[in-house]
Amino acid sequence: MPHALLTRGLARRMAPDFAVRDLSLTVPTGAVYGLLGPNGAGKTTTLRLILDLLRPDAGEVEILGVNARRYPAEARRRIGYVPERLGIPGWMTVARALRHHAVFFPSWSRPYAEELLLRMELPADRRVRHLSKGQAGKLALLLALAHRPSLLILDEPTDGLDPVARRDFTELLLEYVADTGATALISSHLVHELERVADWIGVIDRGSLVVETPLEAFRRSIKRLRVGTGTPLPGADGLPFDVLARVQRPREELWSVRGWEPAMGAVLAERGVEVRGVVDLDLEDCYVELLRGRGDPEEGR
Amino acid sequence: MIREFLWVEWERRRGMLLLVTALYAAVPLMYLALLGGVTRPGAGGAQLVFQVDPLQLTGLTLVLGVVLSAFAWGAGSWGDERRGGWVYALALPIQRTHLFALRYLAGLAWLALPLLALTALSFVAAAVASVPTGMYAYPGSFSSWAALVSWFLYTLAFVLSARFEHPWRIVAIAAAVLLVAATVPGFGVFPGLSRLVELVAWGGVTPLRVFWGLELPFGS
Numbered sequence: 001m002p003h004a005l006l007t008r009g010l011a012r013r014m015a016p017d018f019a020v021r022d023l024s025l026t027v028p029t030g031a032v033y034g035l036l037g038p039n040g041a042g043k044t045t046t047l048r049l050i051l052d053l054l055r056p057d058a059g060e061v062e063i064l065g066v067n068a069r070r071y072p073a074e075a076r077r078r079i080g081y082v083p084e085r086l087g088i089p090g091w092m093t094v095a096r097a098l099r100h101h102a103v104f105f106p107s108w109s110r111p112y113a114e115e116l117l118l119r120m121e122l123p124a125d126r127r128v129r130h131l132s133k134g135q136a137g138k139l140a141l142l143l144a145l146a147h148r149p150s151l152l153i154l155d156e157p158t159d160g161l162d163p164v165a166r167r168d169f170t171e172l173l174l175e176y177v178a179d180t181g182a183t184a185l186i187s188s189h190l191v192h193e194l195e196r197v198a199d200w201i202g203v204i205d206r207g208s209l210v211v212e213t214p215l216e217a218f219r220r221s222i223k224r225l226r227v228g229t230g231t232p233l234p235g236a237d238g239l240p241f242d243v244l245a246r247v248q249r250p251r252e253e254l255w256s257v258r259g260w261e262p263a264m265g266a267v268l269a270e271r272g273v274e275v276r277g278v279v280d281l282d283l284e285d286c287y288v289e290l291l292r293g294r295g296d297p298e299e300g301r
Numbered sequence: 302m303i304r305e306f307l308w309v310e311w312e313r314r315r316g317m318l319l320l321v322t323a324l325y326a327a328v329p330l331m332y333l334a335l336l337g338g339v340t341r342p343g344a345g346g347a348q349l350v351f352q353v354d355p356l357q358l359t360g361l362t363l364v365l366g367v368v369l370s371a372f373a374w375g376a377g378s379w380g381d382e383r384r385g386g387w388v389y390a391l392a393l394p395i396q397r398t399h400l401f402a403l404r405y406l407a408g409l410a411w412l413a414l415p416l417l418a419l420t421a422l423s424f425v426a427a428a429v430a431s432v433p434t435g436m437y438a439y440p441g442s443f444s445s446w447a448a449l450v451s452w453f454l455y456t457l458a459f460v461l462s463a464r465f466e467h468p469w470r471i472v473a474i475a476a477a478v479l480l481v482a483a484t485v486p487g488f489g490v491f492p493g494l495s496r497l498v499e500l501v502a503w504g505g506v507t508p509l510r511v512f513w514g515l516e517l518p519f520g521s
Binding site for chain 1: 302305309312313381382388389391392393394395396397399
């Protein structure tokens with residue numbers, strides 16, 4: 001199966017001024033797919049639509065070959081879901097939460113759950129409401145992993161965790177993915193964190209998918225050009241790449257561009273534009289430039 | 302799976318359930334005590350309907366307690382699982398309709414415990430009390446009335462709490478539903494509920510009318 005998760009034309013109006021629109025995600029099997037986007041971009045809504053926690057107005061969702069809109073329970077059985085906030089009722093102890101989850105997942109592995117419990121050093125008899133943030137995050141991951149899912153969906157899983165807890169969480173996740181070949185879809189606005197783990201990237205903004213590409217290709221495609229201003233500079237029209245942003249400096253401009261290839265320097269030279277340097281960007285810079293290039297969200301309303 | 306739902310309900314709300322059971326059980330006992338007022342020299346049934354004494358007020362309060370606790374039992378079905386607009390249980394691999402049905406049935410099954418206590422003690426009270434001339438005890442009717450009212454309010458609160466997060470909305474909408482039900486002309490399909498609405502909204506009847514048959518919800 002080439003794709004672990006496929007959405008086509010997913011849409012849901014959430015408020016008069018916010019909707020997820022025509023969202024078509026393709027998450028390749030075995031990938032760690034980072035869903036990036038600013039706060040309020042629609043990441044959590046998208047994940048909830050995929051999981052059928054919210055009913056979409058339109059669109060299809062296929063999870064591991066199962067039509068998730070028609071058979072949501074069957075699809076969820078194959079997914080390990082880590083929500084933004086741990087949803088287990090606070091009165092349950094950690095051990096009770098494990099027993100409760102085991103009832104719903106036929107593939108629940110008790111020995112594996114116990115192994116994870118020990119490794120995560122979670123207190124089995126402590127009530128969920130008394131867990132620290134880091135412990136709650138670990139419990140959420142334990143509950144997501146113990147039935148050995150083929151697809152993990154994690155919604156801002158490390159938001160608010162301290163660096164040590166975040167590192168532990170990520171290590172466990174990557175270990176599971178490496179051992180089982182599972183696919184992971186991780187939503188986050190913490191770009192540096194995704195950069196360490198993801199091999200595919202999707203950027204969502206104002207409810208629409210802006211980019212979906214392998215991480216390296218994304219990083220390669222966005223560059224910053226130092227452009228000489230000795231001659232009148234052309235507009236962005238007709239250029240073989242997208243100019244996301246232009247910043248004036250004394251005697252030069254900085255162009256953030258998408259779709260840049262080294263051979264394109266010649267095209268600019270023909271137009272009398274001197275490219276003085278090409279600067280590689282890290283993922284965060286690429287992401288910021290991409291979103292800047294889309295303009296102020298308020299402008300479009 | 303229903304066993305897990307029943308067990309979770311018990312573990313989660315057993316304190317409240319025992320309190321509700323005690324409250325339900327106290328109602329027939331209180332009526333038994335009220336009967337002492339009827340048998341007092343000079344006191345008659347007709348007088349009692351309009352008379353308000355501390356015992357009657359206590360009885361009224363107990364019935365209100367029953368009404369409110371049945372409602373609260375339903376309203377508490379989802380409350381502690383809500384996390385920012387979603388309910389954790391929806392993420393479990395179970396059909397949404399099954400989840401709702403199982404959760405509803407589990408809560409309803411436990412509500413049978415207080416109703417059983419009320420029924421048993423109603424019959425005990427009717428058996429041991431010496432009923433004044435002209436009055437009749439209808440423990441069966443009373444228990445049926447309590448069951449109907451409890452089921453209706455539990456269901457109403459269950460549905461509302463599944464839809465709305467804020468308690469005040471649940472209460473406000475439920476109150477609106479009950480008031481509309483009470484004022485719709487020709488309403489009489491659920492006379493037990495009609496009594497309840499009167500009781501809650503206007504205090505127009507005393508509990509004695511229901512329990513001791515001065516006016517019966519279901520006839521004899």
